[in-house]
Amino acid sequence: MAYWNSRGLRGSALEEIINFTNESYRKKGLALFQKIPTPITPVEVDNKRRTITLAYFDQNSTVDYMGVVQGIPVCFDAKETAQKHLPLQNIHEHQLRFMEDFQAQRGIAFLLVYFSTLGEYYFLPLETLQVYWEAAQKGGRKSIPYAAFEKKYQIFQQGGGMLHYLEAIARYLEETEPKGSDGTC
């Protein structure tokens, strides 16, 4: 019997910092994000105590966060690695498919990746993940190298502990938006 305090199960430090950032974004009216809880199927419930006495983890979780940023639908998953690459085994195929379908609906999907030994955070566009995913399917390397994380998409921690990832989203939008699609005409 293990108590629910081991990291990675309980909600990592990375998730806590993102939750804190999202609360701040919400207060400032900059964005609204919802943490998607780990899907758990309760089996036995003690109704008097509102306690669950038997439950299972569902397998079909999709992304960690979904939200809206000033009219733009956004979803992302937070990933942490102690290595100088992001192993692709950290990403499940149904997560990738969800992100692809989200982007096909004209939302923005990305990974927020934390290199814990370097203390660096990056926005990784879905397109980059797809390139490495497909290469791995064809027998290529099974991870995304540090070099694939672009400096322009580095995310910095700010005063009060904020991880200001909206900046990276804004930069990504600037670079990927077709010219003249900003409503000016």
Add this chain to the structure above:
Amino acid sequence: MAYWNSRGLRGSALEEIINFTNESYRKKGLALFQKIPTPITPVEVDNKRRTITLAYFDQNSTVDYMGVVQGIPVCFDAKETAQKHLPLQNIHEHQLRFMEDFQAQRGIAFLLVYFSTLGEYYFLPLETLQVYWEAAQKGGRKSIPYAAFEKKYQIFQQGGGMLHYLEAIARYLEETEPKGSDGTC
């Protein structure tokens, strides 16, 4: 000790029909919705069996579904009533605040309401909910009357069990979008 099969806990028939509809929307490339799982905090875990042996329900659930419909961020909560009105006690203040903040970010937030004795489904715009919520705060009636559910926003069940609520969203958009904001200029 109760087993997890009582309706309303396990996921109602209404939720099942919405989940089925969402799967169909996803397959057709019309929309992508995510059911937001009930937030449950595990306390004790049997790691060998991947079983949770003690857990609690969190109180801060927000909406039942979040997603994206062809570039538009959408969230909604499903509500069922056996009466000829929707009691406002079915809606929690933090749900309302979440929907308000979602709409402030230029998403669309609504209730999908099922009148079970009539067998009728409606799209209820957040604005209508707000009117009745505020009236109730000032001592007015504590429910939304059936008459407040507009026929133009009725949702019909279609072949194969689909509950085609995207039609109601499209109608709502047509009626609320400012003229000339559709990008034609």
